[in-house]
Amino acid sequence: MNKIKVENLSFSYTPNDLVLSNINITFDNRTTAIIGQNGAGKTTLVKLLKGLIKPISGDIQINGTSISSQSVASLAKQIGLVFQNPDDQIFKQTVLDEVMFGPLNIGINEVEAKNAAIEALSLVGMSKHENSNPYDLGLSERKLIAIASILSMNTPIIIFDEPTIAQDFISKEKIKNIIRYLQFQGKLVLTIIHDMDFVAECFERTIVLCKGSVLIDDETKKVFQNVDLLKEAHLELPHVARLSKELALKNLSLTIDDFITDWFNY
Numbered sequence: 243m244n245k246i247k248v249e250n251l252s253f254s255y256t257p258n259d260l261v262l263s264n265i266n267i268t269f270d271n272r273t274t275a276i277i278g279q280n281g282a283g284k285t286t287l288v289k290l291l292k293g294l295i296k297p298i299s300g301d302i303q304i305n306g307t308s309i310s311s312q313s314v315a316s317l318a319k320q321i322g323l324v325f326q327n328p329d330d331q332i333f334k335q336t337v338l339d340e341v342m343f344g345p346l347n348i349g350i351n352e353v354e355a356k357n358a359a360i361e362a363l364s365l366v367g368m369s370k371h372e373n374s375n376p377y378d379l380g381l382s383e384r385k386l387i388a389i390a391s392i393l394s395m396n397t398p399i400i401i402f403d404e405p406t407i408a409q410d411f412i413s414k415e416k417i418k419n420i421i422r423y424l425q426f427q428g429k430l431v432l433t434i435i436h437d438m439d440f441v442a443e444c445f446e447r448t449i450v451l452c453k454g455s456v457l458i459d460d461e462t463k464k465v466f467q468n469v470d471l472l473k474e475a476h477l478e479l480p481h482v483a484r485l486s487k488e489l490a491l492k493n494l495s496l497t498i499d500d501f502i503t504d505w506f507n508y
């Protein structure tokens with residue numbers, strides 16, 4: 243099982259202004275959402291995990307080895323990060339070249355990189371666009387290409403930054419299935435996300451960051467039951483949960499399926 247252990251981690255961009263303060267989290271193979279209002283420190287945490295910035299104190303271990311002794315290139319083979327904005331990631335002329343770039347860059351040979359790219363494009367449902375220019379596609383499709391570009395690297399850890407922005411219902415379902423498939427494959431999947439409906443439907447565990455500290459780290463259902471702490475973090479409940487609360491149902495429903503069951507048990 244893949245594991246990331248974050249111990250006593252603190253970080254500041256400018257002296258005496260801690261952006262992350264004494265973070266302790268062990269990430270495991272449960273699908274995990276990291277939520278928190280703008281500026282809470284989510285992206286900074288991910289940059290630290292990727293080794294793009296160094297902590298001022300504390301340590302991060304991936305599968306038992308501290309990342310402090312590892313290069314960014316070595317970490318690239320372990321952690322794939324899907325950017326929030328695909329246009330920060332995409333730069334090749336064809337979709338296939340784009341999706342092959344990651345594996346080639348970490349030293350995989352041409353034949354295997356092509357096979358990995360073809361498989362990743364199939365997984366995100368974009369095979370028919372293999373020879374298109376990514377910039378001839380819509381934002382939602384470019385986002386799926388960006389996801390495929392990371393999947394093709396076959397890293398044991400994958401981090402999504404806001405995967406559902408600019409996605410319609412069908413694409414969100416697709417992303418939900420991709421996350422579940424990755425978990426089934428034994429990968430460690432973390433997701434930074436503001437979309438509370440998606441959090442409720444997709445993640446087993448939710449971590450709330452607030453002003454650079456962990457405010458809650460629990461099963462997603464328990465997190466959304468903690469209304470006071472959510473208020474403190476300036477976060478809203480998912481729509482279905484709000485409805486079940488307004489209707490004063492006995493249980494707090496998180497998904498439509500839950501809601502239907504809770505409604506009939508009311």
Ligand SMILES: Nc1ncnc2c1ncn2[C@@H]1O[C@H](COP(=O)(O)OP(=O)(O)OP(=O)(O)O)[C@@H](O)[C@H]1O
Binds near residue numbers: 255280
């Ligand atoms: N390069 C930087 N230099 C200085 N301060 C920064 C830098 N990047 C982020 N910050 C500050 O660090 C804090 C945490 O930012 P971060 O981007 O990690 O938050 P976030 O939770 O990811 O927010 P968002 O949801 O808006 O992406 C914010 O106060 C932000 O202004």
